[in-house]
Amino acid sequence: MRIALLAPALAAAFLAAPAPAAETRIPDAALAQMGELRTRALADDTGWKVVESLTTEIGPRLAGSEADARAVAWAVAKFHALGFDRVWSEPVTFPKWERRSEHAAVVGAHAQPLAITALGGSVGGTVEAQVVRFPDLAALEAAADGSLAGRIAFVDFQMQAARDGSGYRAGGAVRSRGPSVAIRKGAIGFLMRSAGTDNHRVPHTGITRYDDGLEPVPAAALSIPDADQLARLAARGPVSVRLALDCGWDGQYTSHNVIGQITGRSRPQEVVLIGAHLDSWDLGTGAVDDAAGIGITMAAARLIAQMPRRPARSIRVVAYANEEQGLLGGRAYAQAHADGIALHQLAAESDFGAGRIYAFNTGAPAHARAATAQIAGALAPLGIAYAPDKGGPGPDIIPLAARGVTWAWLAQDGSDYFHLHHTADDTLDKIDPAALAQNVAAYAVFAYLAADAEGDFGSAPKAASPAP
Amino acid sequence: MRIALLAPALAAAFLAAPAPAAETRIPDAALAQMGELRTRALADDTGWKVVESLTTEIGPRLAGSEADARAVAWAVAKFHALGFDRVWSEPVTFPKWERRSEHAAVVGAHAQPLAITALGGSVGGTVEAQVVRFPDLAALEAAADGSLAGRIAFVDFQMQAARDGSGYRAGGAVRSRGPSVAIRKGAIGFLMRSAGTDNHRVPHTGITRYDDGLEPVPAAALSIPDADQLARLAARGPVSVRLALDCGWDGQYTSHNVIGQITGRSRPQEVVLIGAHLDSWDLGTGAVDDAAGIGITMAAARLIAQMPRRPARSIRVVAYANEEQGLLGGRAYAQAHADGIALHQLAAESDFGAGRIYAFNTGAPAHARAATAQIAGALAPLGIAYAPDKGGPGPDIIPLAARGVTWAWLAQDGSDYFHLHHTADDTLDKIDPAALAQNVAAYAVFAYLAADAEGDFGSAPKAASPAP
Numbered sequence: 001m002r003i004a005l006l007a008p009a010l011a012a013a014f015l016a017a018p019a020p021a022a023e024t025r026i027p028d029a030a031l032a033q034m035g036e037l038r039t040r041a042l043a044d045d046t047g048w049k050v051v052e053s054l055t056t057e058i059g060p061r062l063a064g065s066e067a068d069a070r071a072v073a074w075a076v077a078k079f080h081a082l083g084f085d086r087v088w089s090e091p092v093t094f095p096k097w098e099r100r101s102e103h104a105a106v107v108g109a110h111a112q113p114l115a116i117t118a119l120g121g122s123v124g125g126t127v128e129a130q131v132v133r134f135p136d137l138a139a140l141e142a143a144a145d146g147s148l149a150g151r152i153a154f155v156d157f158q159m160q161a162a163r164d165g166s167g168y169r170a171g172g173a174v175r176s177r178g179p180s181v182a183i184r185k186g187a188i189g190f191l192m193r194s195a196g197t198d199n200h201r202v203p204h205t206g207i208t209r210y211d212d213g214l215e216p217v218p219a220a221a222l223s224i225p226d227a228d229q230l231a232r233l234a235a236r237g238p239v240s241v242r243l244a245l246d247c248g249w250d251g252q253y254t255s256h257n258v259i260g261q262i263t264g265r266s267r268p269q270e271v272v273l274i275g276a277h278l279d280s281w282d283l284g285t286g287a288v289d290d291a292a293g294i295g296i297t298m299a300a301a302r303l304i305a306q307m308p309r310r311p312a313r314s315i316r317v318v319a320y321a322n323e324e325q326g327l328l329g330g331r332a333y334a335q336a337h338a339d340g341i342a343l344h345q346l347a348a349e350s351d352f353g354a355g356r357i358y359a360f361n362t363g364a365p366a367h368a369r370a371a372t373a374q375i376a377g378a379l380a381p382l383g384i385a386y387a388p389d390k391g392g393p394g395p396d397i398i399p400l401a402a403r404g405v406t407w408a409w410l411a412q413d414g415s416d417y418f419h420l421h422h423t424a425d426d427t428l429d430k431i432d433p434a435a436l437a438q439n440v441a442a443y444a445v446f447a448y449l450a451a452d453a454e455g456d457f458g459s460a461p462k463a464a465s466p467a468p
Numbered sequence: 469m470r471i472a473l474l475a476p477a478l479a480a481a482f483l484a485a486p487a488p489a490a491e492t493r494i495p496d497a498a499l500a501q502m503g504e505l506r507t508r509a510l511a512d513d514t515g516w517k518v519v520e521s522l523t524t525e526i527g528p529r530l531a532g533s534e535a536d537a538r539a540v541a542w543a544v545a546k547f548h549a550l551g552f553d554r555v556w557s558e559p560v561t562f563p564k565w566e567r568r569s570e571h572a573a574v575v576g577a578h579a580q581p582l583a584i585t586a587l588g589g590s591v592g593g594t595v596e597a598q599v600v601r602f603p604d605l606a607a608l609e610a611a612a613d614g615s616l617a618g619r620i621a622f623v624d625f626q627m628q629a630a631r632d633g634s635g636y637r638a639g640g641a642v643r644s645r646g647p648s649v650a651i652r653k654g655a656i657g658f659l660m661r662s663a664g665t666d667n668h669r670v671p672h673t674g675i676t677r678y679d680d681g682l683e684p685v686p687a688a689a690l691s692i693p694d695a696d697q698l699a700r701l702a703a704r705g706p707v708s709v710r711l712a713l714d715c716g717w718d719g720q721y722t723s724h725n726v727i728g729q730i731t732g733r734s735r736p737q738e739v740v741l742i743g744a745h746l747d748s749w750d751l752g753t754g755a756v757d758d759a760a761g762i763g764i765t766m767a768a769a770r771l772i773a774q775m776p777r778r779p780a781r782s783i784r785v786v787a788y789a790n791e792e793q794g795l796l797g798g799r800a801y802a803q804a805h806a807d808g809i810a811l812h813q814l815a816a817e818s819d820f821g822a823g824r825i826y827a828f829n830t831g832a833p834a835h836a837r838a839a840t841a842q843i844a845g846a847l848a849p850l851g852i853a854y855a856p857d858k859g860g861p862g863p864d865i866i867p868l869a870a871r872g873v874t875w876a877w878l879a880q881d882g883s884d885y886f887h888l889h890h891t892a893d894d895t896l897d898k899i900d901p902a903a904l905a906q907n908v909a910a911y912a913v914f915a916y917l918a919a920d921a922e923g924d925f926g927s928a929p930k931a932a933s934p935a936p
Contacts, residue, residue: 056697056701056704057577059581060581066579067579070577106527109525110524111535112526112528112535113528199898200670201752201891201892201893202668202669225893225897229523229753232520236524284669423669424583424669425668425693427693428697429667429696
């Protein structure tokens with residue numbers, strides 16, 4: 001218990017709350033074995049080997065691409081090779097988006113190429129027009145309707161790096177909402193400063209959506225140095241850009257969530273759900289996004305399988321299909337398992353890179369707060385703080401959490417995550433094997449203790465589940 | 469005088485040498501003004517503004533490209549705008565090389581794109597073949613003739629970062645000599661790990677030459693992460709790559725060395741020659757290579773022009789054409805000024821980025837060593853050490869030095885130069901304005917004192933000048 005870490009008022013409230021009759025506890029037998037598991041995990045390189053294998057042998061694995069199918073086959077084979085007790089896959093169907101070619105250039109007196117990448121979901125097309133720069137999305141929104149007729153909107157917002165990735169809220173909003181706002185103002189094309197924090201010529205892609213009823217226009221992100229350059233040129237006077245994208249939606253594709261399970265000792269039908277997404281964007285090899293998560297969770301479950309005493313519940317690892325284009329794998333899993341909400345003890349996704357985990361929490365109700373704190377205590381030697389008022393579900397857990405599954409949150413240090421996120425630079429060399437092993441240790445300890453808990457963490461079907 | 473810095477044996481030899489009758493000295497009047505010049509330079513942003521202007525308004529400026537002509541016009545205009553007394557240009561004719569498109573991909577079971585760039589001077593063509601990896605150039609050279617028939621050679625040598633750039637000797641050799649060696653072994657294509665020290669998906673281009681009598685094959689560099697990837701795949705078993713380059717030589721082009729001069733007070737026909745190259749590779753905007761040098765030397769000369777007391781000799785700044793493909797501008801300048809060797813007091817080129825200058829020397833003979841040490845003393849407050857046994861001419865000065873012009877050496881810290889060199893990442897944001905100003909101060913002080921020296925630095929036509 002790390003009550004001492006709570007703010008005094010919160011600690012008082014916590015201590016004053018009446019203990020539920022069925023307070024969840026981590027049994028002493030599990031706690032007694034946990035130290036050995038933690039130590040072994042820190043010295044184990046399974047996680048690294050899995051990441052190396054996926055990023056090298058499959059490489060980029062855009063949802064719906066030829067590599068998507070190879071990645072699914074890889075995951076099935078890897079789960080088997082790692083000794084999982086059960087391995088299966090579940091279909092996930094979604095529209096397929098393809099990137100074929102993309103070019104942009106300043107035209108005219110300062111002619112020069114620009115490093116851009118189409119936003120995921122963008123339509124193709126070629127436009128050449130004067131650029132109108134806006135410092136942020138609010139400035140674009142403030143433009144008069146029709147005022148960008150025949151122009152290319154350029155939203156030049158620089159997101160900020162932060163350990164918790166909080167800068168992405170504003171940066172990602174430019175990408176998700178910017179094109180539709182620009183279209184409403186009359187723009188025939190959309191450019192944005194990448195939602196990123198690096199200074200390399202590697203533009204950041206990522207999904208965008210056009211609002212219903214709008215006529216889509218080509219939408220792309222400039223690398224950070226190219227956004228700097230275009231801003232400097234725009235400050236000198238009118239500047240025109242030619243944007244040529246060949247990309248777009250092309251039919252439906254069926255991929256698969258791939259699932260591996262380590263069978264529990266006494267309540268095998270109940271699961272602690274961990275996982276990560278198997279797909280990646282196509283520009284890099286998806287090392288931090290999200291081969292790292294695949295490696296972390298596969299390795300953690302394998303280490304638990306090797307323990308002399310299996311936990312009571314099963315450990316289930318899901319390699320989700322197509323997270324990147326809208327949590328399609330997570331939604332399909334939640335729908336397929338809608339009748340088993342209460343069987344999912346806790347659910348966590350590792351999808352924020354490979355930086356060290358620094359904080360832990362669950363969304364468990366009062367009767368399982370003490371057990372959450374017990375797990376946090378076991379994670380503390382890894383440099384992980386109990387953060388009882390923070391956190392939330394990882395992306396592919398959101399649909400499950402909406403149906404009533406309790407989330408767990410293992411917060412990774414994302415200080416450099418947005419240097420790499422959705423870029424060509426997301427490659428294996430960016431991962432620190434020691435930090436990856438710390439992640440594996442944290443997931444192993446968390447999942448082992450949660451799966452052996454006496455009592456539950458509060459997962460229960462919600463009366464009114466929103467549509468997945 | 470900083471004799472104390474000399475090694476004891478060297479110092480003894482130095483002190484024992486008979487002083488020439490006409491020992492060169494920096495006059496007290498110049499030394500008295502130098503401090504003010506140094507201070508003003510450190511606070512001046514002319515260098516930064518020049519770099520910003522060139523990289524933004526012209527951008528990439530591959531020799532022979534449309535942007536080459538724009539860069540020449542820019543340089544003429546910039547010299548005038550900065551108040552140079554004389555501005556002129558001199559023709560430089562060379563073969564034109566063009567890059568049109570370039571793609572590479574692993575084919576087969578691990579299909580994935582590779583980030584590559586054609587080496588400058590490469591022929592175009594498309595080849596698909598198994599890759600044979602060599603850890604370094606020596607290993608490729610040791611392969612039996614004909615042993616690579618129908619294969620693509622892959623030289624996977626990682627150059628090392630160093631303040632003085634010494635790792636480039638081995639790294640650059642792979643690029644310059646590798647393709648010819650590979651052809652002799654029967655290879656139908658050549659791939660190399662970029663001669664670079666970064667970890668980004670930005671391959672490093674640079675000139676290569678095929679030895680006479682060989683049938684050229686397509687030659688390209690992989691980014692460092694892509695070389696890592698190809699090495700990992702090759703370690704797993706046979707791996708094939710498709711390399712498709714559309715590039716090549718296409719006729720002759722005439723560019724220009726652009727020259728600006730600040731007229732000397734009393735011996736205007738004698739010059740201290742400083743400069744940098746105006747061309748760049750096409751992937752980045754050539755900020756550290758070599759807009760920085762253009763900014764440093766233009767700004768230094770301008771600051772000297774603004775001094776209340778002009779130096780005795782003229783300061784000449786040359787913006788050399790086409791350094792990148794073989795010192796074409798430097799050779800043309802040396803040829804055009806072959807009759808004026810002795811009029812070139814000292815010559816220096818700034819062509820190693822924008823890192824702080826840490827060492828200084830000249831190639832002057834004994835009678836000007838004391839004057840060299842005097843200049844070094846004036847540079848010491850900038851953090852610059854006198855290195856009397858080190859240095860040599862910058863690239864475009866080599867042809868002049870071969871004819872007898874004495875070089876000066878202002879050594880820049882190149883620790884991160886090969887992170888950027890010849891890549892898309894060579895952009896303005898990589899330059900530290902304070903470090904750039906230190907460079908300007910060093911060039912201004914050096915050129916001012918050398919141009920006012922009583923006596924010469926030993927430039928004299930060599931009896932047998934090698935062909936330029």
